[in-house]
């Protein structure tokens with residue numbers, strides 16, 4: 001397949017820099033964003049064209065990448081007379097980077113197949129910094145040959161992109177990722193409170209522990225800011241609750257009870273009710289305040 005023309009739909013915290021990497025890598029890039037001002041800002045910063053609808057952005061694209069909010073947001077840019085599917089040509093590839101349910105991935109794969117279009121579900125991990133630095137981890141579900149064909153594009157914003165199986169398996173791997181994060185943050189929250197009460201220097205503690213068995217991305221990137229009460233950045237609770245809802249729904253299908261994930265989800269709900277929904281997930285440490 002040709003891999004020259006790329007459309008990027010959704011220029012949020014993640015999509016804006018990802019689309020920027022696509023343009024910087026030399027692909028002919030068209031972008032769409034619901035709020036036009038962000039699209040115009042992107043256009044002024046990178047080589048590429050802002051289009052007024054997802055359809056217009058997608059019409060000549062070899063690949064259409066999407067990164068919006070949740071399942072329904074994806075549906076709203078994909079379907080309908082101005083949607084991505086109305087513009088895409090047979091033989092092209094749709095890649096969805098949004099974190100969604102696995103059902104949506106299967107639904108989109110089927111809708112694409114009806115038009116001879118290929119689909120890859122490809123949620124990402126690595127946060128805003130990972131997107132800005134072109135260092136995301138991408139978890140993919142789809143056909144092997146199509147994944148191989150689009151890998152050079154994924155490499156423009158990823159440090160690692162891996163095919164985990166058929167449609168939906170990328171999203172299921174992302175669920176595993178989010179469950180791990182919930183547990184790590186719960187442990188880290190309790191540990192930091194004890195460290196503070198014990199008058200330990202948190203930076204020193206992190207410097208020591210990060211090399212041992214307790215080391216984690218959350219510890220290296222969040223422990224110090226947690227101890228400083230800094231939460232107005234990063235990955236919002238609102239997004240995490242969406243993700244944990246998806247995880248818990250998937251668990252139900254396997255008759256799995258996930259008490260820790262449920263507890264963290266309840267605590268995030270309580271923090272949302274306190275108006276902290278846009279704060280980074282590390283604000284979990286404040287649950288007892």
Ligand SMILES: NC(=O)c1ccc[n+]([C@@H]2O[C@H](COP(=O)([O-])OP(=O)(O)OC[C@H]3O[C@@H](n4cnc5c(N)ncnc54)[C@H](OP(=O)(O)O)[C@@H]3O)[C@@H](O)[C@H]2O)c1
Pocket residue numbers: 010011012013014015033034035038067068069070072073074076077097098099100124125126127128234235236239
């Ligand atoms: N932020 C992170 O650290 C992170 C990390 C990993 C994965 N993710 C996942 O990546 C996805 C995007 O996250 P983000 O942080 O980039 O979100 P964001 O900053 O809130 O951006 C969301 C984007 O989706 C667009 N959008 C939302 N609803 C839409 C709709 N109904 N129709 C059309 N466009 C719509 C928004 O357009 P407007 O500009 O018009 O609002 C915006 O471009 C989410 O699924 C999130 O869970 C995020």
